[in-house]
Amino acid sequence: MTESSTRARRYANHISGTKYQNGERAKGKKVILPRTDPQTAQSKIKAEAAEIFRTCLEQVKADKEYVRLAERHRRIYESQPIPEDTSQFEEDMDTT
Numbered sequence: 693m694t695e696s697s698t699r700a701r702r703y704a705n706h707i708s709g710t711k712y713q714n715g716e717r718a719k720g721k722k723v724i725l726p727r728t729d730p731q732t733a734q735s736k737i738k739a740e741a742a743e744i745f746r747t748c749l750e751q752v753k754a755d756k757e758y759v760r761l762a763e764r765h766r767r768i769y770e771s772q773p774i775p776e777d778t779s780q781f782e783e784d785m786d787t788t
Contacts (some may be wrong), residue, residue: 698746704728704738 703709705727713723728735752758 700738700742704730704735704742707734707738 702711703736705711706725708725710781711724713725730736732741
């Protein structure tokens with residue numbers, strides 16, 4: 693979800709979605725391409741989409757069930773290899 697929010701914002705700022713100029717460096721740093729004019733219709737639409745994603749992300753992060761499941765996911769999948777048999781986790785799944 694976070695990636696969608698930041699990607700939407702990047703497309704609002706840089707219509708091509710590319711922030712840096714390929715291969716070019718100035719003083720060892722990547723060259724940042726100029727931002728798109730925020731007054732264009734396309735920029736306004738993309739900025740609106742970015743705002744929608746940001747609002748949704750805030751709502752999701754405030755949801756206790758999402759936070760619980762995200763933490764569970766991190767504990768299971770980011771701290772150890774993915775198990776072959778995941779049936780032990782089925783009881784946590786909401787089937788409504």
